[in-house]
Amino acid sequence: MASKADGSKGNASRRRGTNATSEKPLEGKAKQSETAEKPTKRRSAAKAAGTEAKATEAKTATAAKGSADAKATRPKSRSTAKPTSSRTSARKPAAKSPAKAAAAKPTTQKPAAKSTAKASTKAAAKTRAPSKTAAKQPAAKKSSGTSARKPAAKPAAPTKPEAPIADVASTRASDSAATPASSPQAKAPKPDSGSKTQQNQGADAIEAAFAGLLPSGSGMVTAQAMTENLERIELLQQRLVRALAGRDAPNPAVEMPGPDLYMTTAGAWMKTLAERPTRIIEQQVNFWGETLKQYARAQTALVRGSAPEDEEDGPKDKRFSNPLWRSHPFFSYVRRQYEINSQAMSAATADLDLTDETARHRLNWLTSQIIDMMAPTNFLATNPDALEKALQTEGESLVKGLENLVRDVELNGGEMLVTLADRDAFTVGENIGTSEGTVVHRTPLYEMIQYKPTTDQVHEMPLIIFPPWINKFYILDLKPQNSMISWLVEQGYTLFVVSWKNPDINYADVGMDHYVAAYLDAIETVLTLTEQEKVNAVGYCIAGTTLSLTLALMAQKGDTRINSATFFTTLTDFSDQGEFTTFLQDDFVDGIEAEVQRDGILKSQVMSRTMSFLRANDLVWGPAIRSYMMGETPPAFDLLYWNGDSTNLPARMTIEYLRGLCQKNAFATDGFEVLGQKVQLSDISLPLCSIACETDHIAPWKDCWRGVSLMGSEDKRFILSESGHIAGIVNPPSKKKYGHYSGGSDFENGFQAWKDSAGFTQGSWWPLWDGWLSERSGEKTAARDPGQGYGPAPGIYVHERGGKNTED
Numbered sequence: 188m189a190s191k192a193d194g195s196k197g198n199a200s201r202r203r204g205t206n207a208t209s210e211k212p213l214e215g216k217a218k219q220s221e222t223a224e225k226p227t228k229r230r231s232a233a234k235a236a237g238t239e240a241k242a243t244e245a246k247t248a249t250a251a252k253g254s255a256d257a258k259a260t261r262p263k264s265r266s267t268a269k270p271t272s273s274r275t276s277a278r279k280p281a282a283k284s285p286a287k288a289a290a291a292k293p294t295t296q297k298p299a300a301k302s303t304a305k306a307s308t309k310a311a312a313k314t315r316a317p318s319k320t321a322a323k324q325p326a327a328k329k330s331s332g333t334s335a336r337k338p339a340a341k342p343a344a345p346t347k348p349e350a351p352i353a354d355v356a357s358t359r360a361s362d363s364a365a366t367p368a369s370s371p372q373a374k375a376p377k378p379d380s381g382s383k384t385q386q387n388q389g390a391d392a393i394e395a396a397f398a399g400l401l402p403s404g405s406g407m408v409t410a411q412a413m414t415e416n417l418e419r420i421e422l423l424q425q426r427l428v429r430a431l432a433g434r435d436a437p438n439p440a441v442e443m444p445g446p447d448l449y450m451t452t453a454g455a456w457m458k459t460l461a462e463r464p465t466r467i468i469e470q471q472v473n474f475w476g477e478t479l480k481q482y483a484r485a486q487t488a489l490v491r492g493s494a495p496e497d498e499e500d501g502p503k504d505k506r507f508s509n510p511l512w513r514s515h516p517f518f519s520y521v522r523r524q525y526e527i528n529s530q531a532m533s534a535a536t537a538d539l540d541l542t543d544e545t546a547r548h549r550l551n552w553l554t555s556q557i558i559d560m561m562a563p564t565n566f567l568a569t570n571p572d573a574l575e576k577a578l579q580t581e582g583e584s585l586v587k588g589l590e591n592l593v594r595d596v597e598l599n600g601g602e603m604l605v606t607l608a609d610r611d612a613f614t615v616g617e618n619i620g621t622s623e624g625t626v627v628h629r630t631p632l633y634e635m636i637q638y639k640p641t642t643d644q645v646h647e648m649p650l651i652i653f654p655p656w657i658n659k660f661y662i663l664d665l666k667p668q669n670s671m672i673s674w675l676v677e678q679g680y681t682l683f684v685v686s687w688k689n690p691d692i693n694y695a696d697v698g699m700d701h702y703v704a705a706y707l708d709a710i711e712t713v714l715t716l717t718e719q720e721k722v723n724a725v726g727y728c729i730a731g732t733t734l735s736l737t738l739a740l741m742a743q744k745g746d747t748r749i750n751s752a753t754f755f756t757t758l759t760d761f762s763d764q765g766e767f768t769t770f771l772q773d774d775f776v777d778g779i780e781a782e783v784q785r786d787g788i789l790k791s792q793v794m795s796r797t798m799s800f801l802r803a804n805d806l807v808w809g810p811a812i813r814s815y816m817m818g819e820t821p822p823a824f825d826l827l828y829w830n831g832d833s834t835n836l837p838a839r840m841t842i843e844y845l846r847g848l849c850q851k852n853a854f855a856t857d858g859f860e861v862l863g864q865k866v867q868l869s870d871i872s873l874p875l876c877s878i879a880c881e882t883d884h885i886a887p888w889k890d891c892w893r894g895v896s897l898m899g900s901e902d903k904r905f906i907l908s909e910s911g912h913i914a915g916i917v918n919p920p921s922k923k924k925y926g927h928y929s930g931g932s933d934f935e936n937g938f939q940a941w942k943d944s945a946g947f948t949q950g951s952w953w954p955l956w957d958g959w960l961s962e963r964s965g966e967k968t969a970a971r972d973p974g975q976g977y978g979p980a981p982g983i984y985v986h987e988r989g990g991k992n993t994e995d
Contacts, residue, residue, distance in 0.1 A: 416586050423586075427593045434601025435786075440778020441793060444553060447774065451546045455539040466538060474531040481527060485520035494519035506564045506804065511571040518571050521563045529558045548768045559803045564812060573816040580818070587818030595814075602792045605810045607831045612823035616981045619825055620661030622672045624980035625973035627683075628712045632697070632705050634686040634982040635712060638672060640970035642679045647965030648750060649681040649717045651709060653730040656687035656702075657794060659832055659985050662913065663727075665825045669919045671953070678957055680964065681971050683713050689834040689987035695787035697837035699733070699844065700862050706737040710748055717971060721750040723964060727916070728886065731757025732848065735894075736859065738873065739866035751874040751963045753956070755916050756886040759868055759894030760855040761848060765887050766801055771849050779845065783838035791833040791988075801884055826913065832988070855897055868894060874902040876959055878952060880915030881907055889938045896934040904959060905931060905941065906952050920951040927952040 460467050488495045494516045507513075512522045536554045541547040563569035567577075567585075576584040595606050613619045624638035652672075654660035663684070664672040675682050685705075690697065713722050726734030731754040738752055764771050783789050799806035813819045821827075847853050847860075858865035877895045879888035888907055895905055908915040909925035918925050929952070931945030948955070 412581060416582055419586050420589060423589045423593050427589075427596060430593065430596040431601050438778050438782055440774055441782060442778075444549060444769070445772075445774025448546060448549055448553070451541070451543065452536075452539065452550055455541050459538065459540050462540070470531070470535055470538070474527070477527045477531075478524070481520070481523055485516065485523075488516040488519065492516065506562060506809075509571050515571065518563075518569070521569050525561070525563050528561075532558060545768060545772070549772065552766075552769045556800065556803060559808060562808065565808055567816055570812065570816060573812065576817050584818035585816075588815040591814045591818065591821075599792050600790075602796070604792050604796060605807065605814055606821045607806070607810055607824075608827035609821045609823045610828070610831070613825060613828045615659075615661055615985050616979075619666065619828070620664045620981045620985070621667070622664050622670060622676070622980065624684075625976040626686075626978050626980065626982045627716060627973055627976040628709070629977050629982075630705065630708065632688050632701060633709065634688075634977070634984050635709055636684050636686060636980045636982060637716070637971075637973035637976070638676050638682045638684070638980065639973060640679075640681065641673075641676050643970055644967040645679045645681050645970045646961065647968045648719060648721055648723055648963070649683060649713050650675065650723045650725065650960070650964070651683040651685070651713050652725040653685050653706065653709075653727065653734055654687070655728040655730045657729060657834060657836065658829065659834065660684055660686050661981060661985065662829050662917065664981075665829065665917070668921065669917055671917065671919070674919060674953065678961075679967065680960075681717060683709075685709055686982050686984050687834070688984050690788055690837045691835065692787035695783075695838040698839040699736070699847075702733050702840065703737050703740065703861050706733065707741075714748060721748055723751050723753070723960060724749050725753040725755065726757060727755040728757065728912075729844070731755060732759055732854075735759050735868070735871060735898075736854065736861050736866060739854075739868070739870035740861050740864060742870045742872055743864055743866060747873075749873060751876070751960070752871075753960070754875065754877040754891075754895075756879055756883055756891060756912055757877065757894070758886045758890055760890060760897060761850075761852045762855065762893070763887075763890055764849070765890065766884050767849070770797055771845065773850075776842075776845050776850065780842055783836075783841050787838050789836040789838065789841045791835050794836065795831070795833045798885070834987075855894065868897040869899045871898040872900050874963060875900050876904045876906065876956060878906045878908060878916065878956065880911055881909050883912045883915065885912045892938045892941060903934070904929070905934075906955065907942065907945070908952050918951045918953070920953055923950050926950060927955070929955055 484495045494514050507522055509518075511518045513519055532554055536550055539547075539550070541550065564572075567573050573584070591606070592603075596603055598604075598606070622638055624636045626634050627637045628635040652660075652663070654663065664670045667673055672682060672684065688694070710722055710724070714720065724734060726732070734752060734754070735757065738749060741747075741749065761771075769775065779789065779793075782793065810821070814821060851857075853859040854866070855868050858867045860866075875895070875898065877891060879886065879891035881888055883891075892905055892907075895903060907928040908918060909927065910918065915925060926947055926949040928942060928945040928947050931941040931943075933940045933944045
């Protein structure tokens with residue numbers, strides 16, 4: 188029924204369109220009838236003039252007819268000039284239909300019809316492409332006699348069809364245009380419009396280039412689909428406003444650098460301008476020159492309809508992987524101009540005379556953030572991937588993108604934090620973190636899991652792993668194929684792993700002392716359960732730093748319950764703050780302190796956002812484009828799921844760690860106070876092994892190595908794995924993906940000297956570490972069953988998000 192109604196409306200529209208074709212000629216009927224007698228007298232005079240006058244008259248009629256036809260092709264144009272010959276002055280509007288006009292085919296004056304056809308052909312030949320607004324077709328005209336001229340021939344089809352562009356119009360718009368005027372018609376340029384013709388050619392080339400973005404044969408956006416999308420958008424906007432209203436008051440100190448950086452930068456620029464003004468001018472002139480050169484090349488490319496050849500030979504930016512960034516003239520221009528702007532900004536900041544290296548590091552970081560943020564891929568109008576997806580899905584991708592945005596804002600309490608992985612794809616204990624074990628100990632701060640043995644014999648000395656509490660322990664147990672937990676159990680170790688509590692406001696006063704005390708309590712619990720005197724311990728990231736504090740404290744007290752220690756990507760010397768320089772200055776730390784004093788915790792969103800901006804293109808802008816502009820569902824990727832499952836940090840512990848360990852570097856210098864005693868790196872004297880990762884941006888391997896070199900142990904080993912903070916550690920032997928450096932013994936002459944003395948081995952470092960650890964784990968004994976305990980692994984603390992229990 189709907190299609191029938193639509194069809195009747197279309198027929199009515201077409202009937203109105205047919206009548207409309209004769210309205211304008213009828214408006215001029217009165218004027219034409221008033222002048223009907225004058226052409227008759229002119230025809231009599233033309234007969235007496237003789238053969239020469241007739242020839243002249245025929246030529247004049249032909250020229251006038253060509254001009255009239257050309258004018259008729261222009262939309263809404265009316266001829267007010269008087270006819271120049273008797274053959275054109277008596278023109279009447281074509282009230283007859285094309286069929287009747289054909290029936291009244293003249294038997295005489297065929298030469299005049301030929302002249303008309305030739306003139307029309309010449310006028311049409313001057314037009315290269317159809318006009319953007321369809322022009323009305325000229326009506327059939329009668330000659331000075333009684334015979335009617337044939338209807339004008341239909342124009343040739345344009346070389347670049349505009350049908351795909353029209354397809355994206357609404358149904359209502361297409362109905363109203365269902366008249367002969369809607370068909371493309373050649374538009375003849377004015378005789379004196381040579382420059383305008385060139386402009387029209389450029390415009391047509393641009394239009395044709397953008398027409399290539401449209402999918403061939405795509406259907407029209409139906410009115411029903413448009414209405415449904417508008418209703419969805421309205422509801423989503425209401426949800427978004429409510430979610431943003433719940434956001435805490437913004438804290439500028441944790442969102443941007445303090446005023447001191449801007450003042451330092453401004454002072455450096457003024458100094459450069461005063462001492463080296465030619466350098467500033469040279470930078471500007473170079474930028475202007477590159478921009479004008481790029482503009483000229485783009486103009487030529489737009490007229491030609493193809494992008495200029497790419498002059499770059501360097502590495503390709505994966506953000507511009509779509510071929511349209513290089514083949515399409517518009518997108519090629521936008522990409523190249525962005526690259527010119529980026530180079531100019533980087534050069535301008537690099538040339539500033541900054542004596543403070545910390546300020547330079549911060550300025551470089553801020554500049555790179557601005558450059559990444561302003562990339563054309565981050566905006567819908569200049570992202571070909573997003574535009575193509577929107578056209579292919581008739582705008583559905585944009586609505587889904589808005590749904591994803593609203594979901595993320597609601598989940599994060601008004602904060603815009605993009606979801607990296609599908610939150611519904613994994614459940615810890617079901618399809619991730621599934622190694623069998625038992626919770627054998629629980630305190631308000633942690634749970635301890637003992638894993639079920641898979642061998643009959645195990646090493647006598649147990650092994651305990653302390654994972655970081657800024658994320659969760661199951662990074663070591665993502666799936667059976669890459670689970671370090673399962674692998675260690677298979678090697679015959681009695682394995683215990685700590686699962687930390689996700690703190691809420693009730694944990695505001697928990698500090699570093701409480702975590703060190705938890706380490707001591709966990710060690711004693713393991714020894715009691717296994718009836719052993721010593722245990723081997725492992726610390727990962729910040730948990731490795733805390734393990735170092737615990738070892739130094741135990742050394743001062745003469746406590747020898749830990750037999751050996753292993754550190755995974757652990758920082759203990761913060762003299763070089765590296766990529767965290769921006770976040771370890773007073774303005775940012777002051778902002779963090781104000782944040783935790785207000786909330787009692789450092790919220791997981793703040794920590795996640797901070798860490799993400801260390802790799803903004805990979806962890807911020809790229810996922811945001813795919814989720815919000817492309818409307819894609821986040822991927823079901825276990826590693827990204829774990830990365831998004833972050834935790835809160837207690838207020839007191841956060842400030843003690845940032846102020847005492849990171850800013851003051853007290854542990855590596857004057858000493859850091861733990862449980863009433865000052866401890867230093869040099870206090871650590873037990874056998875140790877440290878594993879760092881070559882491309883780690885969170886804990887750079889050079890800084891990890893420097894901390895190990897300051898420890899007092901005489902039995903120490905350092906292993907350098909390929910890859911980054913996670914992939915370098917979770918690198919099972921079965922993958923045979925990343926190699927490692929080991930065997931270096933020079934801890935006196937710097938990290939490079941150590942690396943030069945080390946050898947490279949292809950494959951995982953796990954077997955090498957197992958050999959070192961097994962030598963310090965005692966004889967084999969019967970496997971230990973963990974029993975029932977407090978319930979099965981992975982326990983209950985691991986399910987908590989943001990301080991709330993989400994076990995269900």
